[in-house]
Amino acid sequence: MxxxxxxxxxxxxxxxxxxxxxxxLTNESLNQKVGANVFMKCENLQKIxxxxxxxxxxxxxxxxxxxxxxxxxxxSSGNHAQALALAAKxxxxxxxxxxxxxxxxxxxxxxxxxxGQITYCEPTLEARESNLEKVKNETGATMIHPYNNExxxxxxxxxxxxxxxxxxxLDVIIAPIGGGGLISGTSIAATETKRGMRVIGAEPEMADxxxxxxxxGKIMPSMNPNSIADGLLSSxxxxxxxxxxxxxxxxVTVSESAMIESMKxxxxxxxxxxxxxxxxxxxxxxxxxxxxxxxxxxxxxxGGNVDLGKLYW
Amino acid sequence: MxxxxxxxxxxxxxxxxxxxxxxxLTNESLNQKVGANVFMKCENLQKIxxxxxxxxxxxxxxxxxxxxxxxxxxxSSGNHAQALALAAKxxxxxxxxxxxxxxxxxxxxxxxxxxGQITYCEPTLEARESNLEKVKNETGATMIHPYNNExxxxxxxxxxxxxxxxxxxLDVIIAPIGGGGLISGTSIAATETKRGMRVIGAEPEMADxxxxxxxxGKIMPSMNPNSIADGLLSSxxxxxxxxxxxxxxxxVTVSESAMIESMKxxxxxxxxxxxxxxxxxxxxxxxxxxxxxxxxxxxxxxGGNVDLGKLYW
Numbered sequence: 351m352x353x354x355x356x357x358x359x360x361x362x363x364x365x366x367x368x369x370x371x372x373x374x375l376t377n378e379s380l381n382q383k384v385g386a387n388v389f390m391k392c393e394n395l396q397k398i399x400x401x402x403x404x405x406x407x408x409x410x411x412x413x414x415x416x417x418x419x420x421x422x423x424x425x426s427s428g429n430h431a432q433a434l435a436l437a438a439k440x441x442x443x444x445x446x447x448x449x450x451x452x453x454x455x456x457x458x459x460x461x462x463x464x465x466g467q468i469t470y471c472e473p474t475l476e477a478r479e480s481n482l483e484k485v486k487n488e489t490g491a492t493m494i495h496p497y498n499n500e501x502x503x504x505x506x507x508x509x510x511x512x513x514x515x516x517x518x519x520l521d522v523i524i525a526p527i528g529g530g531g532l533i534s535g536t537s538i539a540a541t542e543t544k545r546g547m548r549v550i551g552a553e554p555e556m557a558d559x560x561x562x563x564x565x566x567g568k569i570m571p572s573m574n575p576n577s578i579a580d581g582l583l584s585s586x587x588x589x590x591x592x593x594x595x596x597x598x599x600x601x602v603t604v605s606e607s608a609m610i611e612s613m614k615x616x617x618x619x620x621x622x623x624x625x626x627x628x629x630x631x632x633x634x635x636x637x638x639x640x641x642x643x644x645x646x647x648x649x650x651x652x653g654g655n656v657d658l659g660k661l662y663w
Numbered sequence: 664m665x666x667x668x669x670x671x672x673x674x675x676x677x678x679x680x681x682x683x684x685x686x687x688l689t690n691e692s693l694n695q696k697v698g699a700n701v702f703m704k705c706e707n708l709q710k711i712x713x714x715x716x717x718x719x720x721x722x723x724x725x726x727x728x729x730x731x732x733x734x735x736x737x738x739s740s741g742n743h744a745q746a747l748a749l750a751a752k753x754x755x756x757x758x759x760x761x762x763x764x765x766x767x768x769x770x771x772x773x774x775x776x777x778x779g780q781i782t783y784c785e786p787t788l789e790a791r792e793s794n795l796e797k798v799k800n801e802t803g804a805t806m807i808h809p810y811n812n813e814x815x816x817x818x819x820x821x822x823x824x825x826x827x828x829x830x831x832x833l834d835v836i837i838a839p840i841g842g843g844g845l846i847s848g849t850s851i852a853a854t855e856t857k858r859g860m861r862v863i864g865a866e867p868e869m870a871d872x873x874x875x876x877x878x879x880g881k882i883m884p885s886m887n888p889n890s891i892a893d894g895l896l897s898s899x900x901x902x903x904x905x906x907x908x909x910x911x912x913x914x915v916t917v918s919e920s921a922m923i924e925s926m927k928x929x930x931x932x933x934x935x936x937x938x939x940x941x942x943x944x945x946x947x948x949x950x951x952x953x954x955x956x957x958x959x960x961x962x963x964x965x966g967g968n969v970d971l972g973k974l975y976w
Binding site (some may be wrong): 372373375376378394395397399455512614617618620621622623624654658659661663 | 685688689707708710712769829885927930931932933934935936937967971972974976
């Protein structure tokens with residue numbers, strides 16, 4: 351079972367009443383700095399401040415009424431938790447969220463603000479999964495995985511369909527890779543809409559499990575990643591990895607300093623707030639490890655959820 | 664001589680190839696917080712990070728070739744300087760900018776980055792005007808006043824035409840008042856496009872010269888204003904004041920703390936960077952000094968040029 355372009359078109363129709371159609375911004379200073387024509391699909395301006403709302407909405411609105419009334423549940427360190435809480439709230443159903451106790455305060459507050467019912471746990475995958483299992487058994491809620499879920503992947507792909515509708519002549523699209531949900535949806539939408547479209551994944555050097563997985567030809571787990579890109583610390587999933595293998599040209603890793611410089615540049619010059627995970631796609635252009643000179647480059651700015659009390663510069 | 668809706672329509676055509684069509688964003692958290700449906704026209708996402716690029720572009724591209732080749736000049740504490748420098752650069756002509764020595768570093772850097780030729784002076788109106796006169800005499804450049812100029816006012820009005828094209832059913836538009844160029848263009852565009860449209864000016868309590876001028880029925884000078892809204896410290900002009908008297912329903916003054924809270928809320932929830940001057944329009948809604956409950960409220964977010972090293976919270 352995989353995800354098709356048809357699934358993404360259906361997701362587009364399904365979630366349209368609930369999501370923001372986010373703007374595509376350009377910035378001359380950025381273009382000059384990196385030597386390419388960059389088109390920023392601003393999912394940081396999406397509801398809950400991240401693309402995750404697309405996938406969560408598609409999953410929530412795909413449930414039958416019978417399933418829906420028992421609610422949804424997930425474990426997430428942040429954006430997916432907010433996304434699921436808000437999507438559930440919009441459908442009028444409960445969302446049970448297992449969160450690691452060390453998640454950023456701004457994300458905890460936001461999940462609670464959207465009416466999510468939070469269970470805190472230790473910040474380990476084991477603790478998250480066992481707590482989630484318990485919640486699921488107690489409530490009968492449908493588990494919505496942050497990325498290893500067809501409906502979620504299809505939902506994430508809708509951003510790229512919108513981007514290509516507005517800017518059809520892109521040469522390449524860059525998206526961040528955490529668990530692979532965004533890049534999976536992006537790569538299906540891009541390569542099926544426009545034959546030969548290049549798709550590049552952006553990943554922190556300090557959390558390079560997808561890069562290593564592509565080299566190894568199998569999923570390599572994320573081992574104690576130590577990156578400021580707190581949205582990109584997950585390992586790939588059984589659904590996302592084969593899609594990435596098939597459709598993503600390459601994964602480019604970026605340094606923490608390039609992420610911070612890129613992030614500050616975007617705040618200062620484009621006047622939008624992006625989180626470190628988003629900055630990876632700009633950092634790919636910034637570091638020029640690969641040659642994209644003169645190309646029309648679409649980038650997915652994945653989110654803007656940062657603690658404003660804790661800046662990186 | 665004044666500015667007509669026809670002037671604004673002509674400006675729209677004239678500057679279209681050079682400006683960004685900025686997005687109109689909505690934010691559910693903001694709507695809930697202030698109890699109205701707010702439509703944010705994001706001129707912070709305009710080139711140079713402020714609406715000023717519209718007026719400057721209209722002025723620069725209205726010059727004859729003969730005038731243009733001698734260049735343009737102005738005195739400005741910031742956004743207008745950047746705007747004029749970039750507009751001139753795009754037409755390939757020189758821009759001579761007189762700036763007060765205490766202007767924010769980020770604005771000085773930006774003017775220089777756009778190729779503006781800067782003369783620094785003491786931060787008094789007298790010093791600015793005498794230095795500008797000198798520059799003008801030496802170069803033959805056309806002086807483009809930051810706001811007391813028909814072409815500039817017409818250019819600023821184009822943002823409102825775009826906003827009304829997208830959201831025709833607005834009940835009221837709020838724009839900040841400094842020298843009055845933006846609110847003049849806004850009010851002509853709004854009231855001539857839609858009869859009965861309400862236009863409200865937003866001004867810091869600590870720089871309330873426009874509020875006092877409306878009460879007095881004559882231009883009251885700005886006296887040592889002490890507000891963080893560094894874009895709103897100018898006095899009204901002979902062109903802008905009569906337009907404001909005729910077309911602006913009222914001027915609402917806002918506290919510094921409401922501006923800071925509003926600014927932080929917009930950064931955090933809408934993920935866009937606005938400068939203190941922009942925050943005045945949100946602060947009007949935030950403080951609820953006037954009743955706008957349930958209305959469709961357009962706000963002009965005038966700019967996003969802040970020093971990221973110097974946050975207000």
